[in-house]
Amino acid sequence: MKVRLRRFRLGGLLLLLGLAFLFDLSSGPIRIPLRDIFHLLFSRGSGDPTWAFIVRSIRLPKAITAVLAGCGLSVSGLQMQTMFRNPLAEPGVLGITAGASFGVAAVMLSGGSMATLYAIRELGSPGSWLIAGAACVGAGLVMLLVLALSSRLRDNVLMLVIGLMMNSITVALTSIWQYFSNPEEVKEYLLWTFGSLGGVTGLQLYILTAIVIVGLAAVFLSSKMLDALLLGENYARSMGLTVKRARVIIVCSTSLLAGGITAFCGPIGFMGIAVPHLARLLFNTSSHRVLMPASCLLGAILLLACDCIAQWPGTQTVLPINIITSLVGAPVVIYLLVRKKNLNIYR
Amino acid sequence: MAELLHTRELVTGYHQGGRRIVVSGDLPELTIGAGQLICLLGPNGSGKSTLLRTLAGLQPALGGRVEIEGRVGLSSAELAKKISLVLTDRVTGNNLDVYSLVALGRYPWSTWLGGLREADREAIHRAIIAADIGELLGRKVFTLSDGESQKVMLARALSQDTPILMLDEPTAHLDLPSRIRLMRILHRLARELDKGILLSTHELDLALQVADEVWLLEGGGGVARSGADAVRVDLPTGSRSGSAGVPFHKGTPEDLILEGIFEAVFAREDVIFDRSSGVFRIPPEGQMPIRLEGVGVEAFWTRRALQRAGFAIMDGAAGADSTGGGAGVGVVRVFVEAGRPGWLFEAGGESKRFDSIAVLLDGLHRHTHLS
Incomplete structure (x- = not known):
């Protein structure tokens, strides 16, 4: 019966995801009714050509990016929370996101006009490639460093401390760069840190899709390891888990997801920390075989919803996604946690 | 009696900053047989946990080897099918319910995604019956009392379905009835399921009642040992097992009492061991x-x-x-x-x-x- 209820809820979330996806396609500075969205998606050549262009070239890639980023960030947050047995852990704790930001800062602040924000928003321009590439290099370097250090440690808590230290170092380095740059460049960098789902099109979208699929596959394969880690490393070891190997798999998949998504969308906060909590509340379980798909679905739905809110219906203004995720999401989580009175489950 | 575990020239300890720190050296050959309940006793800091963790493969031995059913160098996956553990680590968070926690014991046996087969469910069921936790199944782990929690962790270890079971101070934090209940369950497990059980404990009187064999570690292991040896109470000759100077004794509890070893190991100025009743007592003043x-x-x-x-x-x-x-x-x-x-x-x-x-x-x- 319990299993049936879970399947029912997962099915419900899947349905909700479909609705959110369609709603996201229809909302924007130009409102396109849902009925027309169906026509534009499923019967080629029909409907208004301007609408067709808007939906196929702009909104569809953006919605797909939202789904990919929502899934990826949420499951990597779940991985971090279980691995560190800490409810405050999120994809950024290893310093990967900060590493990506550092890469971007290095390019933007030293390259000057070469990679402007305008270039990022220009579809498929070399500037956006440069930025994504720089972010990947930054994230990758931090990942290698964390991996090298992780093989020397017995304890996952030490990993958390090292991740936080890596975070501070990269943030400090970025700050030095900002300090010596001129205001326009700093503003461009600042705008990048607000995050954007809209810049990923064409080949970039394929690459992001590939990264997220590979990352998710690794994450799903780590479900069993994560279940064992719920009891702490000693018990996990006594049940036959090779803790160091598990750590490599977890660090690699989280780096791939968080680094890749940050490279293409900029830093998107909040999803990684909040969605796993929502999944636990909704499914009342700690089994990662349930929490993984649940976090995926919830993350995608939430990010799509945030994207709808970001382009406030009826107005021309579009707010940065990173602001919305925190502003809308955090109160939701506070409300749910307080109402459910489940705060003590993380003792 | 089938021999499950056998150590040879085991040295336990750890590395710290490149230095080898020996906790227990030159241990005699230790064996755990099927159906045997062994209590590991010793004052605080005598190296009980280190020995237990070394035998369980959680930490490497500094010297010698541990044979499990005649084999050495088992992989951690193989070891997990031979030895299950109940540790002192507290498991409270993460929203786990009791059944899921017990089911985690099937980790070494379940499918690569963690799926449970019919045989796994049967093993979980048997563990629940044996540890007598049927009425706790729906509860969240963080709501359990210490006594309940300990029984649940025992059930988790039992569902791992291993011939050897090791418990690190399972009776700590428990009230007296819970302690006795737990010891009774362990005693029955050894007898009825033919498991080899090793537990470390401070409960001397309970250990004396249920243990088939007692392993007794003296205090003052490691770096401080050479200094502490000089002040140690003299032991009757011939009672030490293994080579001279090894602060380790094993035998049936009654033999150890009659040889005066308990008194020698545990007695301090402020504690006396009453050989006739097998309990420790506060010495009265001004008698x-x-x-x-x-x-x-x-x-x-x-x-x-x-x-x-x-x-x-x-x-x-x-x-x-x-x-x-x-x-x-x-x-x-x-x-x-x-x-x-x-x-x-x-x-x-x-x-x-x-x-x-x-x-x-x-x-x-x-x-x-x-x-």
């Missing part, structure tokens, strides 16, 4: 000799009360007292009249009757303070 006459359970508890009140008991048989000075303070006679106990105190030709131990102690107090 006054008193004679106690009587038999049965009433006499036993009267003796306890008198000892607590600071009297040294001389046995009832006339002339058996070694303290000298005749009858000491006087004579307490315990009797049972019409199913109720009574006490008579005789001193200096006078005799007084008391109806309860409280009144008796009060009377004795007044008597000793007047004279």
